[in-house]
Amino acid sequence: MEKIKKRREGKVIFSEYTRGAGINKLKEFSREDVLFELKESGLKGRGGAGFPTATKWMLTAAAKSDKKFVICNADEGEPGTFKDRVLLTEYPELVFDGMVIAGYTIGAKLGIVYLRGEYEYLMKPLQDYLQVMKEDNLLGNNIAGVTGFDFDINIVMGSGAYVCGEETALIESLEGHRGEARNRPPFPVNTGYMGHPTTVNNVETLAAVSHIVIKGGNWFKKVGTDKSTGSKLLSISGDCNKPGVYEVPWGTTIQEVLKLVDAKDTKAVQVGGASGICLNKTQFDRTISYEDVATGGSIMIFNENRDMLHILKNFMEFFVEESCGQCTPCRIGNVKMLEGIEMIERNDYTFSYINKLKGLAETMKVASKCGLGQSSPNPFLSIIENFREEIFNGSHGGRNGK
Amino acid sequence: MLVEEKNAVTEEIENLVKTYGSERSALMPILQEIQKKHRHISDYAQQEVARLLDIHPVEVFSFISFYSFLNTEPKGKNIIRICRTIVCDTKNKSAVVAAIERELGIKVGETTKDKKFTLEYANCIGMCDQGPAMAVNDRVYTKVTPEKAIAILSEVRG
Amino acid sequence: MENKNEKRAPVSQKAHTVEKPKNPEYIGGTVSIEINEKKISVPMGTTILEACREHGIHIPTLCHHDDLCVAGVCRICVVEVEGMRTLQASCAYPITSPIKIKTSSPMVRKARRNIIDLLISEHYGECYACVRNNNCELQSLAKEYGVDTFNFGHVQSPRFEVDLSSPSVVRDMNKCVLCKRCVRTCIDLQEVGVLEAIGRGDHTHISTFLEKPLADVICINCGQCINRCPTGALRANDPSDEIWNAIDDPNKHVVIQTAPSPRAAIGEEFGLPPGTSVTGELNTALRRIGFDKVFDTNFTADLTIIEEGTELLIRLYNALVKNDPTAIVPQFTSCSPGWVKYLEHFYPDFIDHLSSAKSPQQMFGALIKTFYAQEVKVNPEDIVTVAVMPCSAKKFECNRPEMQDSGFKDVDYGLTTRELAKMIKEAGINLPEMPKSEFDDPFGNASGAGLIFGATGGVMEAALRTVLELVTGNKVEDIFENMNIVPVRGFEGIRYAEIPVENVGPVPDLLKAYFKDWNWLKGVTLKVAVAHGTANAKKVLEDIKAGGKLSQCHFIEFMGCPGGCLGGGGQPIPTNEEIRKKRAEAIYAEDQGLPIRKSHENPHILYIYENFLTEGPCSHKSHKLLHTQYVKRGKYIA
Known part of the structure; x- marks a missing residue:
């Protein structure tokens, strides 16, 4: 893969890293060592939910099964997000080394990258990169000369469904089903891909792991705050x-x-x-x-020139379309939010109805089956609250008292 | 559908099953390959996939209907997807869309008569820092202006 | 149901639950929890819903169904679990740690009310114009939560065209709440795979392959989806208006046959507990409605036993003695039209295994318009035959083009138990209060063997009662206590039994045309099997394909619906294992009390062979009227 010259600055992810270093470190690092450093680092999932990575890996490592899987969630569909694209294009070594380290730690032989369909053009370079890793014994059998350390990586592409970024929907999609989130518990760490213990990690999380293995958890947590390290x-x-x-x-x-x-x-x-x-x-x-x-x-x-109601409407149109449609609050709730926005747009609303919608939004946040429906009311609630002057009084170039 | 055509489809899918296996997890890559080659997944292909993976045809149909990039009706040779998410939207996406619509004589969601182009909206394609973004097949174009869009179309048209 | 979590189930709809300990008494086998501040102890892995039900705490549900795997999609059953940010679907939450649950906190109540309001906002139609009025789970929820206004609006016009294409099942997706019970029924419980969710987001709806009308896909018309639909989105194709017209027409002679299963279940529609048989009351009610004659389908069930039993003996003789390769065993029963269509679609190469004998419904139709028409001297053109069946597939069956052997449409209308109940109510009759009366001649009352056709294993038991007795010359009651052939009874998905023929007797007169003696059967062990629900049928067929144990069978009974006819798609709603068991008990109890319990001892059967089918069973005439052929349909949809 043709390397784009690095020009990015950063204290952790964009800090110096030699390709394969994290993997080679495993010659002297036991699974416990990796888990110790991870725990020390305080690393939390970078996809948004923020679950402690060390705990996730420990649970997967502790689960009993003849097969385990590492899944790299590269279904970067959240509007306005493109960091994973940059990582995969410019820093694939961080991501793939992180996957191999994960495989080593939890005892998996296979890693799967779930790449969003929109990034199809990354498929070829990434596969080429994996080929080079194999040639360098950073993938395949007896990796880095460690007997019995076997790990391989497949890349599977999505086909345009935002909800597949939710980890259980992603697993469903990989298994050949509609991307509908599963009931949890049980969690993927116990019952994941094909019913086997699976750790699903964000691209950025895996990239962070590669650094932590080399530089240590202490180094990592020097950056950031007490509760948000790195x-x-x-x-x-x-x-x-x-x-x-x-x-x-x-x-x-x-x-x-x-x-x-x-x-x-x-x-x-x-x-x-x-x-x-x-x-x-x-x-x-x-x-x-x-x-x-x-x-x-x-x-x-x-x-200042932007119309907040227009922005909100754009978000809600997105959710109406991208909801998987299985659970009631998300499937219909988002439609009601959108209809509410259209009412405001037409100046055809009552505050009592807007309040009903706020109540509905609270229900969606707690009663939806997965993170999509639990978070889709966020823009509705926050924009209505934080920009209520503009939205309802038109004082900032918004409705303008239509 | 002619018998030879059917046989060709069957053979093609059998080969895909050889490559990806006959587990249900092979459904996505198999359908993606068919979609890529034929620009849609025909009724017959759906049933053959179902047969070879030992699932119900309605499950294949249901799966296809779930994913935006899979479809059962033929689309144009080139699929133009314009990002409609808010950042691209604020960067004057609608002017680009209008220009393309005029140029091709179709509306978003339609296919040109010569089956060369299908124009669609896409949700965020991860190019928000360089919007407005547009994808033609698997190639992505950024900072698209109406003029640039038309130039891209003529380039694609060849 | 044993196949709740088969591999074929859509994974998202499976219960990803923890395996329950075999013995909860062991240490760690139970877990102590608190529900609404009450401390209780439950076996590890019990769902919150199960725990609550066990302890008398009501939790409303919608997508949950006892027969089906967990879905967790409607979110009505959410509860608060202390320490968790979001509410949890109680139907899908396995208890593995000492949690504290609140089932009716303000957050829970608000969420449920909002969810109900959302469902209602998209539910098109008015309750008073719905077949499920007063028996609708959405309506009950609305009542339970005091819905008195449309909080989030209400759809003003239909979004979907009603699919009336199928003679059996009507789909009105405007009333669908997307609980996916029908999907789980069709794919998981029955393994037919006609219905699935199509589209995504607000476009999600339940539909068929390529959104084709039901009549054009591989639907087997079993109607199990109807039985599990919580609303009126799925219903049977109701012919009662046409039947009323026929009744009201003085020139029409309208006769009705009633199958055993409706009689054991229709009481439920009138508030009687499941398992109350109302055969005699129903006879009176039907006459009061205006049917000219009321006949017992069990009569032709008895006839089926004679025809199908003879066919089986002929097949066995040709196979065992003559080594005739065209004599195909095992013979499959053919009285369940859902099963027949399943075989035609999914295993067309197996159709030669099917007994050529028509189902009792269709035999009756053919006899009414020939034999009966002669006896009572009515022009068959003026006869309208109605069949009350527990079954939606019977509507399709009577419309099969093959079923016109009398020269007319043999059975004009198939009517489900539910539809008949509606007609009775419409006539102002309270069924349980009716005096009892008998069936009409010339068919009279039938045997208990015909009666038990209603339960899975019943056809097999009836056939064995006759075949064993005709072959061995011994009384069945001397072989099986009380004549109850227990090995083929029960609700296990697939049952297998071996019955040795130790001695043989003389060939009865009825069969002398075919056999000189039974010596060829002496020492043979009859191998039989019973399967109910097409998912189980599939297992049997796969075993036969693979040359397994079941391929050695001589005779296999298949029923399309779980539980057999008593669990049919035309039966009262709701259904579950408990209700089906009660109906079976009612049927077996009625059999036990009948004077005649073997088909070949039914005097009316003997009369018909002496006076009408004079050449005997499986003869030319009986073949013309009482037997049929099948279609290799396959699965391909053009």
Whole structure:
């Protein structure tokens, strides 16, 4: 694979790393050593949910089964997210080394990359890269000369379904089913792909693991905050002069991010993609962290010219279409939200109905079957709340008292 | 459908099953291959896939209907997907769409009469930092302007 | 049902539950939990729903069905589990740790109400114009949660065309709540695979392959989906208006036959507990409605035993003695039209195994328009025959083009138990209060053997009662206590039995045309099997294909529906294993109390062979009227 020259800066993910280093480290590192460093690092899942990676791997490692699987969730579908694309294009060694380390630690022989269909053009280069890894004995049998350390990686492509980013929906899709989330418990760490214990990790999480194995958990947690250790890759887009992928320590404020990308006249920042929350000016001192505003990495910036209701409508149209449609709150709830937005658009609403919708949104957050329906009301609730002046009074170029 | 055509489809799917196996987990890659080659998955192909994987045809149909990139009706040779997610939307996506619609004489969701182009919306294709983004088949174009879009179309048309 | 979690089930709909300990008494076998601050102990792996039901705590459900695997999609049954951010679907949550559950907290109640409101907002139609009025789970939920207004609006126009193509099953997806019970029934319980969810997001709906009308796909018309639909989205194709017209027409002679299963279940529609047989009351009610004659389908069930039994003996003779390769064994029963169509679609190469004998319904139709018409001197053109069946597939069967051997459509209408109940109510009759009366001549009351056709294993038992007695000359009651052939009874999916023929007797007169003696059967062990539900039928057929134990069988009874006819797609709703057991008990109890319990001892059967089918069973005339052929349909849909 033709390497794009690295020009990115960052304290953790974009720090120096030699291809295969993490794998070769396993010659002297036991599974327990890996788990120890991971635990020490405090690494949490980078997809957004933030489950401690060490715990996930320990549970998978402890589960009894003749087969186990590592799945790399590269179904990066959250609107406004493209960090995984950058990692897979520019830093595949971090991701694949991380998968091999995962396989070693939990005792899996096979890793599967679930690559979103939209990234089909990455298929060929990634496969070429895997071929090189095999030639270098970083994949295959007796990896790095360690007898019995066998691991292989397959890449499977999705076909355009956002919900497959949800880990159990992803597994369903891999098994040849509609991408409908499963009931949990039991969790994939016990009953995952083909019913076997499976760890599903985000691309960025696996990339972080490769660094942690080499540099240690202590090194990792020096960056970030107490509860949010390490750094976060942000995919920043929208109204700013320097959009792109940035690595920032957890705990960075929105204000700092805006400065970093040279954003002017910012009215709103949508953190966490369509399923995230939308902040107004008074909230730009909030920090990006698990304890404050958590995110899988999507930051969308909107300036004073943007119509918040239009933005909200765009998000809800997305969810109406991308809901898998199996559970009631998500399938119908999102439609009701969208209809509500259209009512506001037409100036044909009552506040009592908007309040009903807010109640419905709370129900969706707790009663939907998977993360999609549990988070899709976020933009509705946060935009209606944080931009209520504009939305209902038209004072900021919005409805304008139509 | 002629018998020879049917036999050809069957043979093709049998070969795919040899490559990907006959477990249900092979369903996605098999359908993707068929989709890529024929630009849709025909009624007959669906039933043959079902037969060879030992599942019900309605399950194959249901699966296809779930995923945006799989379809049962033939599409154009080139599929143009324009990102409609909010960031691309704010970067003047609608001007690009309007230009393409005029150029091809079709609306979003339609296929040109000569079956060369199908125009669709896509949800976020991961190019928000360089929007508006548009994909033609598996190639992605960024910072698309109406002029650039038309140039891309003529390039694709060849 | 034993096949709840088969591999074929859509994985997302499987119960990914923890295996329950075989003996909960062991240490770690149980777990102590708190439900609404009440401490209880449950076996490890019990779902919250099961635990609550066990302890009398009501939790509303919609997508859950006792016969089906877990789905967890409607979210009505959500409860609060302490320490968890979101609510949990109680039907899908296996208890493995000492959790604290609240089943009716404010958050739970609000969520349930919102979910019900959402479902209702998309549920098109008015309750008073619905076949499931007063027996609808959505309606009950709305009532339970005091829904008095459409909080999130209400659809004003239908979004789907009603699919009336099938003679058996009508699909009105405007009423669908997407619980997927029909999908799980069709794919998982029956393994027919006609229905699945199509589309995604708000476009999701239940449909068929290529969205074709039901009549054009491989639906076997079993109607099990109807029995499990919580609303009126699925219903049987109801011919009662046409039947009323016939009754009201003075020029029509309208006769009705009633099958045993409806008689053991129709009481449920009138508030009687499951397992209450109302045969005599029903006879009176039918006459009061205006049917000219009321006949017992069991009569032709007895006739089926004679015809099918003779056919079996001929097949066995040709196979065992003559080594005739065209004599195909095992012989399969053919009285379940759902099963027959299943075989025609899925295993067309096996259709020669099917007995050529028509089902009792169709035999009756052919006899009514020939033999009976002669006896009572009515022009068969003016006779309308109605069959009350537990079955939706019977509607398809009577419309098969082959079924016109009398020169007319042998059976004009197949009517389900539910539809008949509706007609009785419409006539202002309270069925349980009716005085009892007998069936009409010339067919009269039938034997208990015909009666037990209603339960899985019943055809086999009836056949064995006759065949064993005709061959050995011994009384069946001397071989099996009380004449109850227990090895073929029960609800196990597939049952197998071996019955040795130790001695043989003289050939009875009825069969003298075919056999000189029974010596060739002496020492033979009859191998028989029984399967119910097409998923089990599939297992049997695969075993035969693979040359397994069942391929050595002589005779196999297949029923399309779980439990046999008593669990048929036309039976009262709801259905579950408990209800089906009660209906079976009612049928077996009625058999036990009858004076005649063997088909060949039914005097009316003997009369018909003496006076009408004078050449005997499986003769030319009986073949013309009482036997049929089948179609190799296959699965391919053009």
